[in-house]
Amino acid sequence: MELKPVDLSSLPLLLKIILECKFSDQMRIAELITRDNDFFPKLVGLFKTCEDSENIDGLHMIYRLVRGIILISNLSVYDRMFCDEFFMGVVGALGYDPEEPKAQKYHSLLENVVMEHVIFKETLPVSDRSVYMKLYQSIGAEYIKDVILRKTLDEVTIASLTLLAHAKYAVACSLLLADTYFIQELLAKLKSDGTSPDSKRDLVLLLCELWSFCENVDNVHISDFWCDIVDGKTYNITVDVMQAVIVQKDERCLHRIVERNLFRLIIEIFYVCGYDNGIVHGGVLELLEYITEENMEVLVIYLWETFSVELEKYESFKSIQALKIKYKQCIEERKQETENKAKGAASNRGEDGGLNKLEAKDEFKMDSWTSHFHSFYRRFICRKKKVD
Numbered sequence: 001m002e003l004k005p006v007d008l009s010s011l012p013l014l015l016k017i018i019l020e021c022k023f024s025d026q027m028r029i030a031e032l033i034t035r036d037n038d039f040f041p042k043l044v045g046l047f048k049t050c051e052d053s054e055n056i057d058g059l060h061m062i063y064r065l066v067r068g069i070i071l072i073s074n075l076s077v078y079d080r081m082f083c084d085e086f087f088m089g090v091v092g093a094l095g096y097d098p099e100e101p102k103a104q105k106y107h108s109l110l111e112n113v114v115m116e117h118v119i120f121k122e123t124l125p126v127s128d129r130s131v132y133m134k135l136y137q138s139i140g141a142e143y144i145k146d147v148i149l150r151k152t153l154d155e156v157t158i159a160s161l162t163l164l165a166h167a168k169y170a171v172a173c174s175l176l177l178a179d180t181y182f183i184q185e186l187l188a189k190l191k192s193d194g195t196s197p198d199s200k201r202d203l204v205l206l207l208c209e210l211w212s213f214c215e216n217v218d219n220v221h222i223s224d225f226w227c228d229i230v231d232g233k234t235y236n237i238t239v240d241v242m243q244a245v246i247v248q249k250d251e252r253c254l255h256r257i258v259e260r261n262l263f264r265l266i267i268e269i270f271y272v273c274g275y276d277n278g279i280v281h282g283g284v285l286e287l288l289e290y291i292t293e294e295n296m297e298v299l300v301i302y303l304w305e306t307f308s309v310e311l312e313k314y315e316s317f318k319s320i321q322a323l324k325i326k327y328k329q330c331i332e333e334r335k336q337e338t339e340n341k342a343k344g345a346a347s348n349r350g351e352d353g354g355l356n357k358l359e360a361k362d363e364f365k366m367d368s369w370t371s372h373f374h375s376f377y378r379r380f381i382c383r384k385k386k387v388d
Helices: 008-020 023-035 039-052 056-071 075-081 087-093 106-116 130-148 155-178 180-191 197-215 223-230 232-246 251-259 264-273 278-293 297-312 318-351 366-372
Strands: 118-120 381-383
Touching (some): 008 056, 039 056, 039 087, 056 155, 075 130, 075 155, 087 106, 087 130, 155 180, 180 197, 180 232, 232 278, 264 278, 278 318, 297 318
Antiparallel strands (some): 118 381
Protein backbone atom coordinates (compact mmCIF):
# COMPACT_ATOMS: atom_id res chain seq x y z
CA MET A 1 0.00 0.00 0.00
CA GLU A 2 1.29 3.44 -0.96
CA LEU A 3 -0.27 6.89 -0.65
CA LYS A 4 -0.57 9.21 -3.62
CA PRO A 5 0.96 12.71 -3.26
CA VAL A 6 -1.61 15.09 -1.82
CA ASP A 7 -3.33 17.24 -4.46
CA LEU A 8 -6.88 17.98 -5.53
CA SER A 9 -7.02 15.10 -8.01
CA SER A 10 -5.77 12.53 -5.49
CA LEU A 11 -8.20 13.50 -2.71
CA PRO A 12 -10.95 10.97 -3.65
CA LEU A 13 -8.47 8.09 -3.71
CA LEU A 14 -6.81 9.15 -0.45
CA LEU A 15 -10.22 9.51 1.14
CA LYS A 16 -11.22 6.02 0.00
CA ILE A 17 -8.00 4.51 1.41
CA ILE A 18 -8.33 6.26 4.77
CA LEU A 19 -12.06 5.72 5.31
CA GLU A 20 -12.30 2.14 4.03
CA CYS A 21 -9.10 0.74 5.50
CA LYS A 22 -9.38 -2.26 7.81
CA PHE A 23 -8.14 -2.09 11.35
CA SER A 24 -5.15 -4.23 10.38
CA ASP A 25 -4.13 -1.66 7.75
CA GLN A 26 -4.24 1.39 10.02
CA MET A 27 -0.71 0.94 11.34
CA ARG A 28 0.62 0.78 7.79
CA ILE A 29 -1.28 3.92 6.78
CA ALA A 30 -0.03 5.76 9.89
CA GLU A 31 3.51 4.74 9.00
CA LEU A 32 3.14 6.01 5.45
CA ILE A 33 1.72 9.34 6.63
CA THR A 34 4.46 9.97 9.21
CA ARG A 35 7.21 8.85 6.82
CA ASP A 36 6.05 11.29 4.13
CA ASN A 37 7.45 14.68 5.17
CA ASP A 38 5.35 16.37 2.48
CA PHE A 39 1.99 14.91 3.48
CA PHE A 40 0.82 17.51 6.02
CA PRO A 41 2.50 20.52 4.38
CA LYS A 42 0.71 19.70 1.12
CA LEU A 43 -2.57 18.90 2.87
CA VAL A 44 -2.57 22.20 4.76
CA GLY A 45 -1.53 24.05 1.63
CA LEU A 46 -4.35 22.41 -0.34
CA PHE A 47 -6.83 23.40 2.36
CA LYS A 48 -5.77 27.04 2.12
CA THR A 49 -6.05 26.93 -1.68
CA CYS A 50 -9.57 25.44 -1.55
CA GLU A 51 -10.65 27.93 1.10
CA ASP A 52 -9.33 30.90 -0.90
CA SER A 53 -11.08 29.68 -4.07
CA GLU A 54 -14.23 28.70 -2.14
CA ASN A 55 -14.00 25.12 -3.41
CA ILE A 56 -16.64 23.67 -1.09
CA ASP A 57 -16.45 20.13 -2.49
CA GLY A 58 -12.70 20.12 -1.94
CA LEU A 59 -13.10 21.48 1.58
CA HIS A 60 -15.65 18.79 2.43
CA MET A 61 -13.28 16.09 1.22
CA ILE A 62 -10.39 17.56 3.22
CA TYR A 63 -12.60 17.63 6.33
CA ARG A 64 -13.45 13.95 5.92
CA LEU A 65 -9.81 13.10 5.23
CA VAL A 66 -8.51 14.94 8.31
CA ARG A 67 -11.22 13.47 10.52
CA GLY A 68 -10.47 10.01 9.13
CA ILE A 69 -6.78 10.42 9.95
CA ILE A 70 -7.64 11.48 13.51
CA LEU A 71 -9.83 8.38 13.88
CA ILE A 72 -6.83 6.18 13.09
CA SER A 73 -5.79 7.08 16.66
CA ASN A 74 -2.04 6.96 16.09
CA LEU A 75 0.13 9.03 18.44
CA SER A 76 2.93 9.45 15.89
CA VAL A 77 0.46 10.92 13.42
CA TYR A 78 -0.96 13.18 16.14
CA ASP A 79 2.55 14.37 16.90
CA ARG A 80 2.81 15.68 13.36
CA MET A 81 -0.73 17.03 13.08
CA PHE A 82 -0.66 19.07 16.26
CA CYS A 83 2.70 20.73 15.80
CA ASP A 84 2.83 24.51 15.54
CA GLU A 85 3.34 24.41 11.77
CA PHE A 86 0.20 22.46 10.84
CA PHE A 87 -2.24 22.70 13.72
CA MET A 88 -4.15 25.81 12.64
CA GLY A 89 -4.62 24.32 9.17
CA VAL A 90 -5.94 21.09 10.69
CA VAL A 91 -8.35 23.04 12.90
CA GLY A 92 -9.47 25.10 9.92
CA ALA A 93 -10.15 22.01 7.81
CA LEU A 94 -12.31 20.55 10.58
CA GLY A 95 -14.64 23.52 10.24
CA TYR A 96 -16.03 22.26 6.91
CA ASP A 97 -18.20 19.38 8.04
CA PRO A 98 -20.55 18.54 5.13
CA GLU A 99 -23.24 17.64 7.69
CA GLU A 100 -23.28 21.21 9.00
CA PRO A 101 -25.39 23.88 7.24
CA LYS A 102 -22.50 26.35 7.27
CA ALA A 103 -18.77 26.33 7.86
CA GLN A 104 -17.49 26.68 11.41
CA LYS A 105 -14.53 29.03 11.76
CA TYR A 106 -12.78 27.01 14.45
CA HIS A 107 -9.36 28.31 13.48
CA SER A 108 -10.57 31.91 13.77
CA LEU A 109 -12.17 31.11 17.12
CA LEU A 110 -8.96 29.58 18.39
CA GLU A 111 -6.90 32.48 17.10
CA ASN A 112 -9.23 35.02 18.70
CA VAL A 113 -9.41 33.26 22.04
CA VAL A 114 -5.89 31.92 22.37
CA MET A 115 -3.64 33.76 19.96
CA GLU A 116 -5.02 37.32 19.91
CA HIS A 117 -6.73 37.90 23.25
CA VAL A 118 -4.26 35.74 25.11
CA ILE A 119 -0.49 35.96 24.89
CA PHE A 120 2.13 33.59 26.15
CA LYS A 121 3.76 34.98 29.22
CA GLU A 122 6.99 33.70 30.64
CA THR A 123 6.55 33.81 34.38
CA LEU A 124 10.21 32.87 34.28
CA PRO A 125 12.59 32.58 31.33
CA VAL A 126 12.41 29.08 29.85
CA SER A 127 15.57 28.13 28.00
CA ASP A 128 14.09 25.02 26.38
CA ARG A 129 11.63 26.26 23.77
CA SER A 130 10.30 22.74 23.26
CA VAL A 131 8.36 23.27 26.51
CA TYR A 132 6.01 25.57 24.63
CA MET A 133 5.73 23.14 21.73
CA LYS A 134 4.65 20.37 24.09
CA LEU A 135 2.08 22.64 25.73
CA TYR A 136 0.78 23.72 22.33
CA GLN A 137 0.33 20.12 21.21
CA SER A 138 -1.44 19.30 24.45
CA ILE A 139 -3.82 22.23 24.01
CA GLY A 140 -4.47 21.15 20.41
CA ALA A 141 -5.44 17.63 21.41
CA GLU A 142 -7.79 18.92 24.12
CA TYR A 143 -9.38 21.46 21.76
CA ILE A 144 -10.20 18.90 19.08
CA LYS A 145 -11.42 16.36 21.62
CA ASP A 146 -13.52 18.70 23.78
CA VAL A 147 -14.79 21.19 21.21
CA ILE A 148 -14.54 20.40 17.51
CA LEU A 149 -15.21 16.67 17.36
CA ARG A 150 -16.60 16.06 20.83
CA LYS A 151 -19.87 14.57 19.54
CA THR A 152 -18.41 12.39 16.79
CA LEU A 153 -15.32 10.67 18.21
CA ASP A 154 -15.29 7.05 19.31
CA GLU A 155 -13.99 5.97 22.71
CA VAL A 156 -10.65 4.78 21.33
CA THR A 157 -9.91 8.12 19.69
CA ILE A 158 -10.99 10.07 22.78
CA ALA A 159 -8.66 7.94 24.87
CA SER A 160 -5.80 8.46 22.39
CA LEU A 161 -6.22 12.24 22.32
CA THR A 162 -6.44 12.34 26.11
CA LEU A 163 -3.29 10.25 26.35
CA LEU A 164 -1.50 12.59 23.95
CA ALA A 165 -2.57 15.70 25.87
CA HIS A 166 -1.42 14.25 29.19
CA ALA A 167 1.82 12.95 27.71
CA LYS A 168 2.77 16.32 26.21
CA TYR A 169 1.87 18.07 29.45
CA ALA A 170 4.00 15.60 31.41
CA VAL A 171 6.97 16.16 29.10
CA ALA A 172 6.65 19.93 29.55
CA CYS A 173 6.65 19.55 33.34
CA SER A 174 9.59 17.17 33.24
CA LEU A 175 11.59 19.56 31.09
CA LEU A 176 10.96 22.39 33.54
CA LEU A 177 11.91 20.29 36.56
CA ALA A 178 15.11 19.21 34.81
CA ASP A 179 16.03 22.84 34.17
CA THR A 180 18.17 23.66 37.23
CA TYR A 181 18.39 27.34 36.34
CA PHE A 182 14.60 27.57 36.01
CA ILE A 183 13.98 26.03 39.46
CA GLN A 184 16.62 28.22 41.10
CA GLU A 185 15.11 31.33 39.55
CA LEU A 186 11.63 30.23 40.60
CA LEU A 187 12.65 30.00 44.24
CA ALA A 188 14.79 33.15 44.08
CA LYS A 189 11.89 35.21 42.73
CA LEU A 190 9.58 33.85 45.39
CA LYS A 191 12.02 35.02 48.06
CA SER A 192 12.71 38.40 46.47
CA ASP A 193 11.00 41.48 47.91
CA GLY A 194 11.17 43.03 44.44
CA THR A 195 8.75 40.50 42.90
CA SER A 196 5.26 41.95 42.48
CA PRO A 197 2.28 40.30 44.23
CA ASP A 198 0.76 39.28 40.88
CA SER A 199 3.99 37.62 39.78
CA LYS A 200 4.31 35.86 43.12
CA ARG A 201 0.79 34.55 42.74
CA ASP A 202 1.64 33.10 39.31
CA LEU A 203 4.85 31.61 40.68
CA VAL A 204 3.04 29.97 43.58
CA LEU A 205 0.43 28.44 41.29
CA LEU A 206 3.16 27.18 38.97
CA LEU A 207 5.00 25.77 41.96
CA CYS A 208 1.88 23.95 43.14
CA GLU A 209 1.30 22.59 39.65
CA LEU A 210 4.84 21.24 39.39
CA TRP A 211 4.58 19.78 42.88
CA SER A 212 1.31 18.05 42.00
CA PHE A 213 2.95 16.61 38.90
CA CYS A 214 5.91 15.32 40.91
CA GLU A 215 3.63 13.51 43.35
CA ASN A 216 1.93 11.57 40.57
CA VAL A 217 4.96 10.54 38.52
CA ASP A 218 7.47 7.89 39.45
CA ASN A 219 11.23 8.43 39.32
CA VAL A 220 11.04 12.21 39.66
CA HIS A 221 13.81 13.23 42.05
CA ILE A 222 12.81 16.38 43.93
CA SER A 223 14.66 16.11 47.25
CA ASP A 224 16.61 19.33 46.61
CA PHE A 225 13.43 20.99 45.40
CA TRP A 226 11.67 19.96 48.64
CA CYS A 227 14.49 21.22 50.85
CA ASP A 228 14.44 24.62 49.16
CA ILE A 229 10.68 24.94 49.53
CA VAL A 230 10.78 24.07 53.22
CA ASP A 231 13.03 27.08 53.70
CA GLY A 232 10.95 29.33 55.96
CA LYS A 233 11.15 32.48 53.87
CA THR A 234 10.01 30.83 50.63
CA TYR A 235 7.22 28.94 52.33
CA ASN A 236 5.91 31.94 54.27
CA ILE A 237 5.81 33.87 50.97
CA THR A 238 3.86 30.75 49.47
CA VAL A 239 1.22 31.18 52.46
CA ASP A 240 1.13 35.06 52.08
CA VAL A 241 0.21 34.77 48.42
CA MET A 242 -2.51 32.24 49.15
CA GLN A 243 -3.93 34.64 51.73
CA ALA A 244 -3.79 37.47 49.20
CA VAL A 245 -5.89 35.35 46.82
CA ILE A 246 -8.36 34.24 49.48
CA VAL A 247 -9.07 37.72 50.88
CA GLN A 248 -10.50 38.69 47.49
CA LYS A 249 -13.41 36.33 48.30
CA ASP A 250 -13.87 35.49 44.64
CA GLU A 251 -16.02 32.35 44.53
CA ARG A 252 -14.42 31.15 41.30
CA CYS A 253 -10.95 31.43 42.82
CA LEU A 254 -12.05 29.61 45.96
CA HIS A 255 -13.51 26.76 43.94
CA ARG A 256 -10.36 26.63 41.80
CA ILE A 257 -8.28 26.24 44.99
CA VAL A 258 -10.45 23.27 45.96
CA GLU A 259 -10.52 21.71 42.49
CA ARG A 260 -6.75 21.92 42.10
CA ASN A 261 -6.06 21.01 45.75
CA LEU A 262 -3.74 24.02 46.03
CA PHE A 263 -3.51 23.80 49.82
CA ARG A 264 -1.85 20.42 49.67
CA LEU A 265 1.70 21.71 49.45
CA ILE A 266 1.13 24.18 52.29
CA ILE A 267 -0.45 21.63 54.63
CA GLU A 268 2.12 18.93 53.89
CA ILE A 269 5.05 21.19 54.73
CA PHE A 270 3.16 22.46 57.79
CA TYR A 271 2.78 18.85 58.94
CA VAL A 272 6.37 17.79 58.19
CA CYS A 273 7.97 20.78 59.91
CA GLY A 274 6.43 19.83 63.24
CA TYR A 275 6.63 22.29 66.14
CA ASP A 276 10.20 23.29 65.28
CA ASN A 277 9.45 26.05 62.79
CA GLY A 278 7.41 28.79 64.43
CA ILE A 279 7.49 31.00 61.32
CA VAL A 280 5.91 28.31 59.16
CA HIS A 281 3.26 27.42 61.73
CA GLY A 282 2.42 31.03 62.48
CA GLY A 283 1.62 31.85 58.87
CA VAL A 284 -0.54 28.80 58.31
CA LEU A 285 -2.42 29.12 61.60
CA GLU A 286 -3.17 32.76 60.84
CA LEU A 287 -4.50 31.79 57.41
CA LEU A 288 -6.71 29.03 58.84
CA GLU A 289 -8.02 31.43 61.47
CA TYR A 290 -8.95 33.96 58.78
CA ILE A 291 -10.81 31.31 56.75
CA THR A 292 -12.74 30.23 59.85
CA GLU A 293 -13.66 33.73 60.99
CA GLU A 294 -14.79 34.77 57.52
CA ASN A 295 -16.97 31.65 57.34
CA MET A 296 -15.59 30.54 53.96
CA GLU A 297 -17.63 27.37 53.86
CA VAL A 298 -16.16 25.91 50.67
CA LEU A 299 -12.61 26.16 52.06
CA VAL A 300 -13.55 25.05 55.58
CA ILE A 301 -15.13 21.83 54.30
CA TYR A 302 -12.32 21.22 51.80
CA LEU A 303 -9.56 21.74 54.39
CA TRP A 304 -11.02 19.50 57.08
CA GLU A 305 -12.23 16.72 54.81
CA THR A 306 -8.93 16.65 52.91
CA PHE A 307 -6.37 17.29 55.65
CA SER A 308 -8.05 16.32 58.94
CA VAL A 309 -5.40 13.67 59.64
CA GLU A 310 -2.57 16.20 59.32
CA LEU A 311 -4.39 18.98 61.15
CA GLU A 312 -5.56 16.89 64.10
CA LYS A 313 -1.92 16.38 65.06
CA TYR A 314 -1.91 20.07 66.03
CA GLU A 315 -5.42 20.25 67.49
CA SER A 316 -4.00 21.91 70.60
CA PHE A 317 -3.83 25.15 68.57
CA LYS A 318 -6.97 27.24 68.92
CA SER A 319 -7.18 27.99 65.20
CA ILE A 320 -7.26 24.24 64.42
CA GLN A 321 -9.94 23.69 67.06
CA ALA A 322 -12.00 26.55 65.64
CA LEU A 323 -11.68 25.16 62.10
CA LYS A 324 -12.94 21.75 63.25
CA ILE A 325 -15.92 23.31 65.04
CA LYS A 326 -16.72 25.47 62.03
CA TYR A 327 -16.55 22.39 59.78
CA LYS A 328 -19.16 20.59 61.89
CA GLN A 329 -21.39 23.68 61.78
CA CYS A 330 -21.09 23.88 57.99
CA ILE A 331 -21.98 20.21 57.57
CA GLU A 332 -24.99 20.59 59.85
CA GLU A 333 -26.16 23.68 57.96
CA ARG A 334 -25.79 21.88 54.62
CA LYS A 335 -27.73 18.91 55.95
CA GLN A 336 -30.54 21.18 57.12
CA GLU A 337 -30.56 23.01 53.79
CA THR A 338 -30.80 19.72 51.89
CA GLU A 339 -33.72 18.58 54.04
CA ASN A 340 -35.54 21.86 53.47
CA LYS A 341 -35.04 21.60 49.71
CA ALA A 342 -36.32 18.02 49.73
CA LYS A 343 -39.46 19.10 51.57
CA GLY A 344 -39.98 21.96 49.15
CA ALA A 345 -39.52 19.69 46.13
CA ALA A 346 -42.01 17.17 47.54
CA SER A 347 -44.53 19.97 48.06
CA ASN A 348 -44.07 21.22 44.50
CA ARG A 349 -44.54 17.74 43.06
CA GLY A 350 -47.82 17.48 44.92
CA GLU A 351 -49.04 20.80 43.53
CA ASP A 352 -48.03 19.84 39.98
CA GLY A 353 -49.80 16.51 40.11
CA GLY A 354 -46.52 14.63 40.33
CA LEU A 355 -45.16 16.05 37.08
CA ASN A 356 -41.54 17.02 37.05
CA LYS A 357 -41.07 19.94 34.72
CA LEU A 358 -37.31 20.18 35.06
CA GLU A 359 -35.42 19.10 31.97
CA ALA A 360 -31.72 18.37 31.83
CA LYS A 361 -29.87 20.28 29.17
CA ASP A 362 -26.55 19.38 27.66
CA GLU A 363 -25.16 22.70 26.54
CA PHE A 364 -21.64 23.52 25.59
CA LYS A 365 -20.64 27.02 24.57
CA MET A 366 -17.56 27.09 22.41
CA ASP A 367 -16.50 30.50 23.65
CA SER A 368 -16.29 29.07 27.15
CA TRP A 369 -13.77 26.43 26.19
CA THR A 370 -10.82 28.38 27.54
CA SER A 371 -12.21 27.84 31.04
CA HIS A 372 -11.36 24.18 30.53
CA PHE A 373 -7.69 24.89 29.93
CA HIS A 374 -5.54 23.00 32.35
CA SER A 375 -4.39 25.38 35.07
CA PHE A 376 -0.79 24.77 34.04
CA TYR A 377 -1.47 26.49 30.72
CA ARG A 378 -2.78 29.50 32.61
CA ARG A 379 0.54 29.89 34.36
CA PHE A 380 1.98 30.81 30.97
CA ILE A 381 -0.78 33.05 29.65
CA CYS A 382 -2.39 36.34 30.55
CA ARG A 383 -4.94 38.55 28.92
CA LYS A 384 -3.60 41.13 26.58
CA LYS A 385 -4.33 44.73 27.59
CA LYS A 386 -6.23 46.81 25.06
CA VAL A 387 -4.17 49.53 23.44
CA ASP A 388 -5.96 52.71 22.39
